Amino acid sequence: MVSLSQFANAAGPQQLFIANEESVVLQFLCEPKDFRYVVEHSNPSDWRKVAECTFFDGCWACEQESREYGQRVRVYMPVLVNGMTYIWSQPVGKGSGIQGALTYLKEHGTILDTLFEVTRTGSGKRTKYTTIPVDNGTPRVYTGNVSLSKVTKLVPYEKQANFYKKRNSE
Numbered sequence: 001m002v003s004l005s006q007f008a009n010a011a012g013p014q015q016l017f018i019a020n021e022e023s024v025v026l027q028f029l030c031e032p033k034d035f036r037y038v039v040e041h042s043n044p045s046d047w048r049k050v051a052e053c054t055f056f057d058g059c060w061a062c063e064q065e066s067r068e069y070g071q072r073v074r075v076y077m078p079v080l081v082n083g084m085t086y087i088w089s090q091p092v093g094k095g096s097g098i099q100g101a102l103t104y105l106k107e108h109g110t111i112l113d114t115l116f117e118v119t120r121t122g123s124g125k126r127t128k129y130t131t132i133p134v135d136n137g138t139p140r141v142y143t144g145n146v147s148l149s150k151v152t153k154l155v156p157y158e159k160q161a162n163f164y165k166k167r168n169s170e
């Protein structure tokens with residue numbers, strides 16, 4: 001069995017980007033119960049300005065009148081693509097790439113015994129991901145540990161207004 005942990009990137013895995021009309025074959029590295037589900041906000045006109053909701057400590061985005069600043073749940077999933085670890089993030093709900101994995105889980109009790117092909121169609125608000133198991137897609141053994149805690153931004157309350165509204169991202 002081949003151990004792939006040596007491929008782990010010291011700076012942490014990159015986020016997986018799938019272009020419109022592109023398909024990627026990936027292997028999930030944990031079950032859906034161990035994915036990280038995060039409540040977050042983003043600037044409606046700049047999706048890169050995204051941070052965790054800090055509702056219990058005061059949250060600038062929650063205080064905004066605009067519904068576009070509303071809370072959204074996003075799921076962060078550790079995956080293996082061509083021997084490299086990535087973190088793949090998706091919204092939850094209709095059109096989300098996690099749906100195909102959850103359907104498979106329901107039928108098989110695990111998502112770790114197959115590879116999946118993920119296809120993206122559309123862009124912007126019409127973006128849709130389809131996740132289907134690959135016939136005879138045998139997963140590889142992975143012994144590393146992908147941290148899901150560092151992929152999201154936690155901004156202190158007093159810095160949030162500036163964070164979301166600042167024109168140039170850092």
Ligand SMILES: [Zn+2]
Nearest residue numbers: 053054059062
């Ligand atoms: Zn909030």
